[in-house]
Amino acid sequence: MMRTPDWAELTRFAIALAQESAAAILPYFRRNTAVEVKDGPVWDPVTEGDRAGERAIRAMIEQHYPNHGILGEEYGVKEGTSALTWVLDPVDGTRSFVCGMPTWATLIGLSFEGRPVLGLMNQPVVGDMFYGNPDGAWHDYRGTTSPLATRKGISLNRAAVGTTAPELYRSEENQRRFQALRAKAQLTRYGGDAYFFCMMAAGHIDIAMDCGLQPYDITPLLPIVTGAGGFAAEWTGGDIAKGGNVITAGSHALLDEALAIMAS
Structure with a gap:
């Protein structure tokens, strides 16, 4: 061993x-x-x-x-x-x-x-x-x-969300999921790429997410997110270490709330 x-x-x-x-x-x-x-x-x-x-x-x-x-x-x-x-x-x-x-x-x-x-x-x-x-x-x-420490106690209607670009949610389903989440959040910002995941880990925003990621896009970011107290999921249920559709949040409660809205 x-x-x-x-x-x-x-x-x-x-x-x-x-x-x-x-x-x-x-x-x-x-x-x-x-x-x-x-x-x-x-x-x-x-x-x-x-x-x-x-x-x-x-x-x-x-x-x-x-x-x-x-x-x-x-x-x-x-x-x-x-x-x-x-x-x-x-x-x-x-x-x-x-x-x-x-x-x-x-x-x-x-x-x-x-x-x-x-x-x-x-x-x-x-x-x-x-x-x-x-x-x-x-x-x-x-x-x-x-x-680093994530921000806690934030509900989705008070949350700041960061993602690279809305047009990258190319399938109808992923666009629907993203727009449902965006409509519930307090603020959505674009153009930050990997920076958003680190800003979430630092407690400046509450959700960082992106669609269609490769392993090299997300593997380096997950230990930063989780080490800061954040949580992560692949929203179709896939293995997050392999990339895919990734959402991270500052608390487990906020991640669950976001996933529920995206699935509704």
Whole structure:
């Protein structure tokens, strides 16, 4: 049986990965970098900043933990011989990146035996880093670190909701579910991508949700959400570690209320 990993050591390594990736990505930000478009039903851009960031992270992992697996958005799967797999999205929010908006983020997650246990979100332009592990969740702002805690005691009619964009709820059913929730909430904001999940963990908003996520979109964020005292679900009942339609809330009661409205 494998001994329990040293989460503090691995968290420090994740922070080092974020710093290394930032150095690789930032030279491409606000430089009118060439944009390629991936195949798919929506406009899905990718830049050399995405690829450079993932190459930097992968190189460090392979140097320090060569037996760990890797799943990255840009370069796919490297099978490992360990129960630990790094899950990477070097530039989450590439649409924001190519528009020059500092709401993109680098996402670095670590799964143990298939479950998300450590996660980090880094926005190097702003100086925001959020991370979580089995011991809790924290926000580092330009070197000052403080614990994260979700906002409690909020009902849906007083809740602030964040999601990337309403048009990403492409099926009729998902659009209906989202609009039902939006109509009951006090405030809905768009365009935050991964940032909204961290703002929820920090207690600034109450619900963060997105539709059609991939594992690398959500695995790094779940340990931040749960480490801060939040709750998460895949609203069609799927395995949230695999992505899908994800909703998170600051309290179990608020999550249940939101799911009930979406299902009604």
